[in-house]
Amino acid sequence: MPTDKKYLLDANVFIEAKRRYYAFDVCPGFWECLIWHHQGAYIQSIDRVKQELELGDDDLKKWIATVMPSTCFASSDDVAVIAEYSQMQTWSQGHSQFSQDARAEFATKADAWLVAYAKVKNLVLVTHEAPAPDSRRRVPIPSVCEAFNVAYLDTFVMLRDLEAKFHWQQPQT
Numbered sequence: 001m002p003t004d005k006k007y008l009l010d011a012n013v014f015i016e017a018k019r020r021y022y023a024f025d026v027c028p029g030f031w032e033c034l035i036w037h038h039q040g041a042y043i044q045s046i047d048r049v050k051q052e053l054e055l056g057d058d059d060l061k062k063w064i065a066t067v068m069p070s071t072c073f074a075s076s077d078d079v080a081v082i083a084e085y086s087q088m089q090t091w092s093q094g095h096s097q098f099s100q101d102a103r104a105e106f107a108t109k110a111d112a113w114l115v116a117y118a119k120v121k122n123l124v125l126v127t128h129e130a131p132a133p134d135s136r137r138r139v140p141i142p143s144v145c146e147a148f149n150v151a152y153l154d155t156f157v158m159l160r161d162l163e164a165k166f167h168w169q170q171p172q173t
Contacts, residue, residue: 084116
């Protein structure tokens with residue numbers, strides 16, 4: 001394997017891929033790649049991301065339930081993760097830059113749990129969120145990662161690190 005990094009996937013990695021550039025019918029190789037790299041212990045996510053993904057009623061929810069191994073979604077119920085999560089909540093509440101609604105959302109969504117898990121387990125967080133230092137309406141994952149010294153990158157960088165290749169297949173006539 002070309003990298004020694006291990007990756008933790010945000011919900012938007014799955015959602016954006018399904019909705020856009022790696023739809024199940026367009027690029028099944030992407031989804032096979034996720035499974036293969038999970039089985040090699042390079043890719044995982046957490047239970048709280050799974051809960052967010054299960055809110056939908058679509059192919060992604062079905063894929064999560066029937067194809068992706070349940071071991072992909074690790075439990076965030078860990079003393080060290082809970083302690084980091086608590087520090088991240090304190091950090092967000094101490095930043096008046098973020099609206100009260102943004103801080104409340106941050107307290108209820110998977111984002112803080114994801115960053116806390118990545119920090120504790122020394123994983124690279126994979127997200128499509130971009131840095132937004134002036135954000136008021138939400139607490140961006142990159143801001144939390146930077147504040148807590150957690151590495152992050154997007155799906156495309158991860159795929160390059162993993163040397164993933166998706167090949168075109170000629171339609172059968």
